[in-house]
């Protein structure tokens with residue numbers, strides 16, 4: 171459906187998007203994820219025709235979009251800077267694009283009614299935009315973007331302004347809605363939870379390039395490199411020397427699976443669930459608990475070892491020690507991931523430990 175072929179976008183002589191290749195299949199939901207300034211919005215704006223492409227091609231349904239103006243690209247846009255029209259009511263906002271496309275008044279009325287029902291606001295046509303909650307406004311904006319049945323729907327931080335609980339609910343609804351409609355979606359967000367919940371596939375960007383692409387499970391299970399692992403919020407990432415099924419780390423020897431080709435100087439990720447916390451005696455790594463954050467069913471501990479950098483551990487609430495306590499720490503090899511040898515290395519090239 172959408173093909174980005176080596177697309178570069180520049181501001182002055184700086185490339186904000188730097189030779190990106192990306193395919194989005196029909197009916198696929200792709201989330202572009204990355205830190206602030208990594209080029210996500212620029213990428214979307216280039217596809218939309220709002221930012222000129224300096225090199226490469228953007229193809230939609232096989233058609234090269236070079237020279238095609240934004241309003242003729244067959245795209246539905248829901249961008250942060252495109253507010254609802256405050257002087258129009260809800261129905262007027264949703265009908266806007268339809269009237270522009272020459273749809274008759276009666277047909278537009280019918281379509282608006284069905285779209286409002288679809289986004290969970292049946293009968294809201296006459297309501298004033300100013301009298302809607304933030305979540306309701308987002309739904310209206312979505313209905314407006316969907317109204318002309320775009321080939322591709324593009325969302326830029328679609329739920330950015332909303333509070334967490336509403337976002338979590340809406341993202342599930344959106345995914346179901348797009349599935350039902352068979353909508354092809356390219357969405358941009360800096361919120362990994364939102365991207366992972368919405369998408370069939372995520373693309374992690376770093377400084378205008380693709381750091382990794384894969385299904386949410388693939389990227390979560392096997393971050394391509396240190397950058398992606400840290401961006402996903404993993405703290406226990408260190409350089410280590412791997413020999414067969416053991417790695418020498420700043421925290422001592424850690425078991426890994428004897429993954430083929432993994433030996434040598436590597437970057438290791440130890441998931442917080444793989445840091446076992448027990449009594450201070452015994453063979454474990456002696457640590458002091460210096461942080462303790464309540465996360466619902468589990469607690470995230472920050473542990474200061476006798477040597478090496480601080481560690482994060484995820485433990486069950488009822489087993490969580492208090493700040494200031496001393497503990498002994500062991501590692502679960504099944505939660506140890508050997509990343510590519512250097513940050514910025516081959517995307518998707520991590521291998522995962524097995525057994526303990």
Ligand SMILES: Nc1ncnc2c1ncn2[C@@H]1O[C@H](COP(=O)(O)OP(=O)(O)OP(=O)(O)O)[C@@H](O)[C@H]1O
Nearest residue numbers: 181182186204205206207208209210211212213360
């Ligand atoms: N109009 C502009 N003129 C010059 N530089 C720009 C312009 N817009 C963006 N940039 C720069 O291009 C880079 C990418 O910006 P972009 O907005 O695409 O990032 P982003 O990943 O969407 O960030 P955010 O999550 O903060 O929206 C940044 O370094 C930014 O400063």
